[in-house]
Amino acid sequence: MNVPLRHQSASQRTIIVDCDIHPAYRTPKDLHPFLPARWREHMVTFGEHLRQGLSGQLAWPRMMASGMRVDAFPEQGPPGSDLALMRKQHLDPNGVEYGMLMQLSKGGMEERNLDLAAALSHAVNDWQLATFVEPEPRLRAGIVVPQEDAAFAVSEIEHRADDARFSQILISPRSSDPLGHRRYWPIFEAAQAADRPIALHVQGFSGGHASTGAGWPTYYMQEHYAASSGMQNTLTSLVLEGVFERFPKLKVVLIEGGFVWAPALCWRMDKHWERMRAETPEVKRPPSEYVREHCWFTTQPIEEPDDPRHLAEIIDWIGWDRVMFSTDYPHWDFDDPQQVLKFQPSEEQKRKLFRDNAKVLYGLA
Amino acid sequence: MKLPYPGAIDCDLHPAMPGVGALLPYLDEYWRDQLTNRHIDRTAFNLTSYPPNAPLSARPDWRQASGAPGGDLAMIRAQALDPFGTKFAICNVLHGAVALFNEDMAAALCAAVNDWTAHELLDREPRLRASILVPMHNPALAVAEIERKAGDRRFVQVLILAMGEMLLGRRIYWPIYAAAEKHGLAIGIHAGSTYHHAPTAAGWPAHRLEDYVAQSTAFESQLLSFLAEGVFQKFSALKIVLIESGFTWLPTLLWRTSKTWRGVRPEVPWIDRPPADIIRERVRLTLQPVDAPRGEPQVLARTLAHIGSDAMLLFSTDYPHWQFDGEDVLPEGLCDEAVRKIIIDNPLDTYPRLREGATIGDNRPINQEAVR
DSSP states (O other), rough: OOOOOOOOOOGOOOEEEEEEEOOSSGGGGGGGGGGGGHHHHHHHHOOOOOOSSSSSSSOOOOOGGGBOGGGGGSSSSSSTHHHHHIIIITTTTTEEEEEEEEEGGTTTTTSSSSSHEEEEEEEEHHHHHIIIIOOOTTEEEEEEEETOOOHHHHHHHHTTOOTEEEEEEEESOHHHHHHHTGGGHHHHHHHHTTTOOEEOOOOOTTTOOOSTTTTOOOSSHHHHHHHHHHHHHHHHHHHHHHHHOOOOOOEEESSOOOOOTHHHHHHHHHHHHHGGGGTTOOOOSSSHHHHHHHHHEESSSSOOSSHHHHHHHHHHHHHHTTOOOOOBBBTTOOTTTSSSSSSOOHHHHHHHHIHHHHHHHHOOO | OOOOOSOOEEEEEOOOOGGGGGGGGSSOOHHHHHHHHHHGOOOOOOOOOTTTTTTGSGGGGOOOOSOOOOOOOHHHHIIIIGTTOOOOEEEEEOOOOGGOOOOHHHHHHHHHHHHHIIIITTOOTTTTEEEEEEHHHHHHHHHHHHHHEEETTTTEEEEEEEESSSSSGGHHHHHHHHHHTTTEEEEEEEEEESSOOOTTTTTSSHHHHHHHHHHHHHHHHHHHHHHTTTTHHHSSOEEEEEEESSSSHHHHHHHHHHHHHHGGGSSTTTOSSSSHHHHHEEEEEEOOOSSOOTHHHHHHHHHHHHHHHHSEEEEEOOOTSSSSTTOOOOOOTTHHHHHIIIIIHHHHHOHHHHOOOOOOGGGOOTSOOOOO
């Protein structure tokens, strides 16, 4: 996964929208200009307060280079912190027309101290603009908000709603309660009003629940997979707690959580909803219909069945208008747009998956 | 569709236990005193996963005027065995003892449940087989229960809930797998949770329906746990059976683990070949529920092609749970060969103890060659 990128002439390139790019700051001090003095001092003295046992590192050490492409380290700072390298290594050679920034936990969505979470959220949103989006118009920011403080989240969404450089709203799919719970509904209402999708990118610890319903995994191999099983739990909650019935214009993007599972999860929800629907009368239609209308999925890390056509069949079932390409740059399991599909899609399918679905969803010119 | 001929082996049947009072004859004096003095003998020990009156927990026509569905042997015969021409049915008694925190009480109750099952069900109905319910709180106690019951060849597997204290591949549980392997017992993991922690990575859902849907993700996590910890390498003869798990989610797991393994194999160097190959060889799943769209047999056929093995599915009715109507226990779109494997060959290969009570002639499908 650290093979040097092949150089291609412009004519060979597919123009793409990359729905998952991870920016980083060089040092925590990069946030200081955007944080009030009170919170600068708090961060230096106490730091983040998360629901995990190790501070400042991951309890499942990644397989290589902190989970990064080893070729993505700039001279200073971590991968994703150097815009020049990002352009040279990814945006330019891979024909990225637009790139969606995924600034994750640094924006307070996993923070236990909700006052700090609010300060970090506001700061990270300013920082994304100043550091990446203003100098590089191909990049689009996400409004990062802490889902556990819905009142603040709504105010931050409203504050950013008129700024077209913010394409979506980022909250954690691993919230303290499943995301369909009504304590999160004000966020969905604000998202609908601001006409922005809710983006759910897999997260580390967030609500502090074990990363599987059956307990904590031992190995990174399992934790990596838990992104996929956990995302199914989150989507199930949104559908079966009636969120899409209540917010009929809400759009949700599921990022880095897999997509191959979507048809089977829909069949399972439909089958057992039919049996148990008296329990959830607010879910008025078969669950699969809500998923089909309200959900988009990004591709990385893409599955690779022995017979590549099997993957095409899965996308047929989900709908070619609902799957969007992503690379996860600069992480170790980056998907290369030139090599990601092992089957030959039609030109229309290719255009939709690599570019048009995202442009339609995010209203990109 | 209906079963085409008799002789099927039903790998998931749920007799209901009467109240815990029925277990008193199977308990020693200390536990009899404990249960009666504390009025524990008046409790039902129903698992939260299966509320008795919920539609999923029992098919309407399998409910009785009084008593729990599946709680009466005559009813089991009339509703679950005779209509399907069942050769054998494996009883999975889902008793709430496993959700206790007191591991001594759990062990005593599990033992009593197993003895009750042998005496009240297996002794009275020769078509029935059973699983050994074990207290997973304490692997030593679980092993002791396996050793105690393994001599009764009518017990064919060890029964564990899909969501307990910890992921099941953890090495603390390995003595249980060693005991099961030694005695030729499969490890059967059944849907359900002890609810000792949240049943999803996202926390506690509001509805029972959500909990039930989430069972399949727990099964994914358990399979991956067995795989990553090296259980399949350490116990090369052990079969893992996922019961009431659904199976249409399996392609995602096969594809994703085989791909991820290529990147993470230095972390789990004992995994010596693609995970999909290991899982296809060593893991079995019961048929019901069939989570596929009704009236679209081609979708199920494609999913079975994605799974890539016809050796993995084991016939089940999941009686008395409401997974299908009438006698249409098989999904549409299965070819003759697949049906025979699902209803007879695969169960016999998974549970070698079943062969001991079955002559070749007993398992011969009408006008077809003898089962291996």
